[in-house]
Amino acid sequence: MHSLTLLATRSIGERFYDAFIKADRWKLYLEGLGVTIQITIFAALLGVIIGMVLAFMKLSRRKNGKHSIFSLIATAYVDIIRGTPSVLQLMIMYFVILTSVNSGVLVAIISFGINSGAYVCEIIRAGILAVDSGQMEAGRSLGLSQATTMRKIIIPQAIKNVLPPLGNEFIVLMKETAIVGYVALADITRVAQQIGSRTFDYFPPLIIAAAVYFVIIKILSVLLGVLERRLRKSDLR
Amino acid sequence: MISVKNLHKSFGDLQVLRGINYQVDKGQKIVIVGPSGSGKSTFLRCLNLLEVPTEGEVWFEDIQVNGKKTDINKVRRNMGMVFQHFNLFNNLTIMDNITLAPTSLKLQTKEEAKENALALLRRVNLEEKADSYPAQLSGGQKQRIAIVRSLAMNPKVMLFDEPTSALDPEMVGEVLDVMKELAESGMTMIVVTHEMGFAREVASKVLFMDEGQILEENTPDLFFTVPKNPRLQDFLSKVL
Ligand SMILES: Nc1ncnc2c1ncn2[C@@H]1O[C@H](COP(=O)(O)OP(=O)(O)O)[C@@H](O)[C@H]1O
Ligand SMILES: [Mg+2]
Numbered sequence: 360m361h362s363l364t365l366l367a368t369r370s371i372g373e374r375f376y377d378a379f380i381k382a383d384r385w386k387l388y389l390e391g392l393g394v395t396i397q398i399t400i401f402a403a404l405l406g407v408i409i410g411m412v413l414a415f416m417k418l419s420r421r422k423n424g425k426h427s428i429f430s431l432i433a434t435a436y437v438d439i440i441r442g443t444p445s446v447l448q449l450m451i452m453y454f455v456i457l458t459s460v461n462s463g464v465l466v467a468i469i470s471f472g473i474n475s476g477a478y479v480c481e482i483i484r485a486g487i488l489a490v491d492s493g494q495m496e497a498g499r500s501l502g503l504s505q506a507t508t509m510r511k512i513i514i515p516q517a518i519k520n521v522l523p524p525l526g527n528e529f530i531v532l533m534k535e536t537a538i539v540g541y542v543a544l545a546d547i548t549r550v551a552q553q554i555g556s557r558t559f560d561y562f563p564p565l566i567i568a569a570a571v572y573f574v575i576i577k578i579l580s581v582l583l584g585v586l587e588r589r590l591r592k593s594d595l596r
Numbered sequence: 597m598i599s600v601k602n603l604h605k606s607f608g609d610l611q612v613l614r615g616i617n618y619q620v621d622k623g624q625k626i627v628i629v630g631p632s633g634s635g636k637s638t639f640l641r642c643l644n645l646l647e648v649p650t651e652g653e654v655w656f657e658d659i660q661v662n663g664k665k666t667d668i669n670k671v672r673r674n675m676g677m678v679f680q681h682f683n684l685f686n687n688l689t690i691m692d693n694i695t696l697a698p699t700s701l702k703l704q705t706k707e708e709a710k711e712n713a714l715a716l717l718r719r720v721n722l723e724e725k726a727d728s729y730p731a732q733l734s735g736g737q738k739q740r741i742a743i744v745r746s747l748a749m750n751p752k753v754m755l756f757d758e759p760t761s762a763l764d765p766e767m768v769g770e771v772l773d774v775m776k777e778l779a780e781s782g783m784t785m786i787v788v789t790h791e792m793g794f795a796r797e798v799a800s801k802v803l804f805m806d807e808g809q810i811l812e813e814n815t816p817d818l819f820f821t822v823p824k825n826p827r828l829q830d831f832l833s834k835v836l
Contacts, residue, residue, distance in 0.1 A: 497685065499669075500675075
């Protein structure tokens with residue numbers, strides 16, 4: 360009751376002042392944002408590494424053209440990761456598997472990296488398969504090995520296909536990290552929630568956090584759009 | 597130079613090649629015609645092992661192409677292939693398209709390969725395109741480059757799979773001219789095509805393939821004037 364009467368008597372400006380300026384609370388958002396960005400960037404890097412390895416595993420074939428054992432392992436990995444909620448994966452990592460790791464941020468990076476790896480795998484695989492099969496045949500018909508043709512012809516073309524969806528995956532990953540509050544990490548979402556509970560007023564801090572995500576992601580999507588247009592242009596040359 | 601013995605190829609239950617026996621001698625120009633889906637491409641692709649035969653043997657000189665221990669990459673250096681859809685490397689300039697294989701395989705130094713490429717480009721009148729990318733070229737230009745890219749490996753035989761079928765009519769001539777010139781230079785060639793004029797003019801032998809078999813083989817004169825097989829007569833009545 361007390362908080363409600365308080366709220367009703369305060370202007371919106373005062374409420375945002377309490378949520379952001381008072382007691383230097385903006386520093387808390389900044390720290391939270393730091394945690395969010397740290398987890399996102401390192402998880403994305405880990406995800407790309409895992410995704411690349413998985414993609415090549417998944418594309419590998421035995422001599423008779425059937426799926427290799429690596430391909431089956433990678434397929435199972437992707438299935439499991441995509442078939443379970445990432446918040447559960449994070450909790451399992453934090454409370455069950457990586458209990459001996461002291462840094463919660465590190466656990467989050469590993470967990471999100473493993474998660475993102477599955478999606479990156481599919482992106483890279485699709486990017487490679489989208490390169491016309493005639494490119495590989497032409498390389499092989501000249502006497503180049505499969506590995507050389509991959510390296511000099513297929514992968515350079517696949518990278519162009521892959522960059523835009525990878526950028527997208529980065530954006531998705533950033534939003535996804537908002538669940539790290541479940542394992543007591545103070546990312547920007549969690550910070551906003553804590554400030555809300557302290558001031559008995561959730562509206563301003565949650566809006567502030569949402570606005571921060573929105574602005575960053577907007578900037579990223581604009582950059583991504585520029586990149587995509589550049590890539591398309593260089594296709595025509 | 598190339599000999600094919602009892603060649604069979606199936607895709608799952610679909611039998612595409614049903615026992616092909618043939619021999620190509622050095623310097624011969626073999627033209628293969630036949631209805632679509634008769635296995636012409638598959639036959640050509642079995643020669644350089646882009647398709648693996650399910651039965652039979654393919655020999656190139658004294659090497660069994662589909663032998664278990666054969667280093668297929670070495671064999672392919674000697675067998676150029678030109679595809680219907682050109683398959684130029686989209687990420688490379690014309691110059692790099694031509695020099696990639698000879699330099700990565702360490703058959704020529706960068707300078708040699710470049711010089712060689714320029715000479716070949718001059719031969720097909722496309723010298724000024726050396727720094728262009730494939731997307732900037734017309735279909736006819738792309739196919740001439742594709743031929744030159746294969747020639748840069750100094751192959752002993754050239755395989756052509758419908759090299760003019762994807763071209764606008766006005767560009768067919770420029771590609772056929774390059775092929776004719778190549779034939780005159782003495783190259784051994786195996787050409788799948790619908791260009792009957794080319795077959796008449798250039799072929800040492802014309803083959804008719806249908807349903808995975810060679811149904812007729814003859815010199816171009818006799819092939820077109822006195823076809824024996826009824827299915828060839830039917831085919832010629834449609835295309836001529
Ligand atoms: N990779 C493949 N997988 C399955 N079927 C194929 C494959 N390649 C060709 N075929 C089939 O084999 C038959 C002969 O094809 P092809 O050799 O391309 O004929 P052509 O070149 O004479 O038109 C066709 O029915 C085609 O659908
Ligand atoms: Mg064909």
